Amino acid sequence: MDTAPRTIIVGAGFAGLAAAVRLADAGRSVVVVEATKAGGGRSRSFHDKVTGREVDNGQHLMMGCYRETLAFLDAIGTPAGDIDLQTNLALTMLKPGGAKVELDCPSLPAPLHLAAGLLRMRGVGVLHRAAALRAGLLLRGEIARPDDNETCDAWLRRLGQTSTIRAAFWEPLIWAVLNDDPLVASAAMLVAVLERAFMASREASSLAVPRRPLSSLYVDRAVARIEARGGEVRFASPARKLELDPEGQVSGLVLKSGERLVADQVITAVPPHVLLELLPDAARDHLVFRDVARLESSPIISLWVTLAEPLLDRPFVGLIGSPLHWLWDRDRLESSAAATKPGNNLLSVTISGARSFVNDQPDALRELLIGELTRFFPDARPTIQAFRVVKEKRATISHAAGTYRRRPETASPIPGLSLAGDWVRTGLPATIESAVQSGHDAAQRVLSPR
Ligand SMILES: Cc1cc2nc3c(=O)[nH]c(=O)nc-3n(C[C@H](O)[C@H](O)[C@H](O)COP(=O)(O)OP(=O)(O)OC[C@H]3O[C@@H](n4cnc5c(N)ncnc54)[C@H](O)[C@@H]3O)c2cc1C
Known part of the structure; x- marks a missing residue:
């Protein structure tokens, strides 16, 4: 058994690596334990024998408003050229048959750039474009905000959106950022993204696409950064159970190999079902974790x-x-x-x-x-x-309406345990930005416990 005081981070996806880099940069002793041989979680790349190419588990898209992510990529030394960040938001959608609908926002301050972009959108009639502008009234606070119980569908109806502008603009946006059907997805989650993307600055709404496979974009560099600062990343080391001392404070972690690691702080950066498996049996009955179990x-x-x-x-x-x-x-x-x-x-x-x-x-x-x-x-x-x-x-x-309250805070009910992962309560839908923000929040909690 190893006895050095330190922080253990479970999971080497965006959330865990962002937490570990932040802590290692602050001079903390960190050990990241990762179940797989290569990490990266739901944002990873691998060599695919069928295509003969390095592919991602799925193409990922970021936005200029991914502030925490861009700060993380900068901290690990990602060259600016590895991300293709648009100067202005531009998007092409195709109709069946191949006709194009093009949104091309001009260089105006936000949110005028979007208003002008929508007004001159090619391939959609003027009435539909004007309808889209009504969303601006909401963002300016002139229409009641949706609460988490309102679906995107209901909200779009309330805003008088036509089926044409829904199909050409809103629905692709909703599927992309909420990964769910507009009929069930929460409008509050959508508005959280709209505010960050369209109200802050023109650059915030620009799309940013990685120019290289994800693992080489961030996993390799984050690991190198952690190791350069004396931290450790242990791949192929799945965690089995959190351990608590008699007062109920986190005291460490047992790996599936049986090895026991001691730590005064643990950050879990794993998906909800894995967190539940890691918890000691008694802890799973806590209301916070019962809500986690209801996330779909x-x-x-x-x-x-x-x-x-x-x-x-x-x-x-x-x-x-x-x-x-x-x-x-x-x-x-x-x-x-x-x-x-x-x-x-x-x-x-x-x-x-x-x-x-x-x-x-x-x-x-x-x-x-x-x-x-x-x-x-x-x-x-x-x-x-x-x-x-x-x-x-x-x-x-799933960001189904009414489910946000099931997402837990960074501070768990177990002393010494902080929760990270794209799904914790960051105010954002489960995206890379939410993952990185959650990792930074958990690191901050370790650095300045309240
Ligand atoms: C196909 C696809 C496309 C996506 N597209 C986008 C997009 O365009 N834009 C966007 O912003 N987001 C996108 N996302 C979402 C984004 O990938 C996630 O939000 C993000 O990767 C989550 O990171 P995470 O660190 O919270 O969790 P994860 O990436 O799930 O990381 C958890 C890590 O924990 C490890 N682990 C699990 N169990 C254990 C254990 N017992 N012990 C130790 N380690 C363990 C896992 O192996 C994994 O490496 C997409 C997701 C997918 C799947």
Whole structure:
């Protein structure tokens, strides 16, 4: 048994690594224990034998308003060129048949940039664009804010949004940021994102896309940073149980290997179901953890495809009225030489909130893809060479209306235990930014306990 006082962090995804870097930079002794061999959690990359390429578990998108994430990436020395941050928000959506709807916001101060962008949106009639502007009244406090019980659908109706602007703007945004159906997703969670993205500054709403696979973007660099400051990251070391002393204060952790680690502070940065397994049996009855047990999850399916010829004329597009929400030309995103070279173009496809598809076999998903590509690109007839499905059944918690109160605070009811992870109560939906913020909040709690 090792007896040095220190903080143990369970989980090496965005949340755990952000907490560990913050603590290590503050001179704290940290040990990160991670179940898998490579970490990264739900934001990871791996070498895929089918496509022969380095792929992510799913294409990830960030925004200029991801302040905590950008600070974390900066702290670990990520070169600015590794993230493609738009100067102004610009987005292309395709209608069946291939007609484009384009949002292209001008260089005006927020939120005028969005108002002007919506007003001159191409491919949508003026009445629909004007309807979208009503959301600005809410952001300016002139219309009652939704509470967590109101669904996005009800809120959009209250704001008089037309079905056209819903399909071209709101629904893609909701599926993307809440990973759930607008019929069930919480409008309060959506508004939390709208405020951060559209009210603060023009740059806050710009989209930011990683230019390299996720593990090399942040996992490798964060681990190097922690180790350079004397910390330790132990891969392939799954935690089994938290240990408490007779007063109920955290005293350490037992790994599945049976090894016992002593610590005066533990930060868990794992998904909800793993936290519940780690808790001593008696603690699970606490109301806070009973609420955690009631959180549900929402899946994401990613399809990785190599095509004989590039299909897209830009890095990514959204599809209007399709179960396939986004298509990403990974070669263009990475600006790799393959972007212009025919024969092996890597395309990624995102199906968010994929409950209806999560049990489908790869053949059925391939058929779905071919059908939708034919519908949206009738002239292209793309040739699929390799096809790989990545299903993340627990991609995020479900942000169904009325569920925010089940998310726990950083400070757990167990002294010495802080909770991190994209799903804790950060005020944000479960995203990279929420994960990193939760990690920073947990580190802050260790550094300045109240
Ligand atoms: C396909 C997909 C697409 C997404 N797209 C976006 C996007 O575009 N934008 C965005 O902002 N967010 C996106 N997300 C959400 C984002 O990935 C998550 O919010 C974020 O990765 C969560 O990080 P985390 O550190 O909280 O949790 P995790 O990434 O789940 O990390 C938890 C870590 O704990 C480890 N672990 C589990 N059990 C144990 C144990 N017993 N002992 C030790 N370690 C353990 C796991 O292996 C894992 O490494 C997407 C998610 C998915 C799945």
